[in-house]
Amino acid sequence: MSDAKDPRLIIRLLREASIFDLFLVSFLLLPFILERWVAILEGFKATPETKTLWILGVVLAYVIGVIFMFIGTSRVRRRQNARDRVLKYLEGKKQTRASFDRIRRSVDQGFTDGFLHSVIAEFPNDLRRSRLKGAKKGIARIGEEDDEGDDA
16 A cells, blocks of 8 residues: 555644644635535435535534634643643752642642643653652653652
C-alpha cells in the first residue's frame, strides 16, 4: 500500500493539525459533502422541504462538531500549559516533585486535584503521580531521580 493511502498517515496528520487547519479543510469540503447529501436525498425522492431539513441538519451537525472540536482543543491546550508551568516550576526549584498543595500555592490556585490528575494522565512521559511525606498527593517529573520532595 502506498504511503498516501495509509490510514495511519491520515490519522497522524489529523492529530498534528491545528484547529484552524481542520476547520479550513472541513469548511472547504462542506460544499462537496452537501452536494453528496442532496444526491442521496434525490435518490430517495425526497421532497424539497425534506431536503432542506436534512441539509440544515447536516450544517447544524457541522457547526456543533466545530464547537466540540474547539472545546476539546482548548482543554488539551490548557493541560499542555499546566504541564509546562509545573515542569518549569520544578526545574526552577531544582526539584523532581511537589505536592498538589504546593503546586496550587506556587503555580495556579485553580488547579484542582482532578485537573492535576488529568494533566498526569495526558502526559505520562513527562509527569507521574507521587506520594510525599504525610501521604500527600504529589506530582513528579519523569526521568529524574526521586528525592524526598519539597514539603512534608
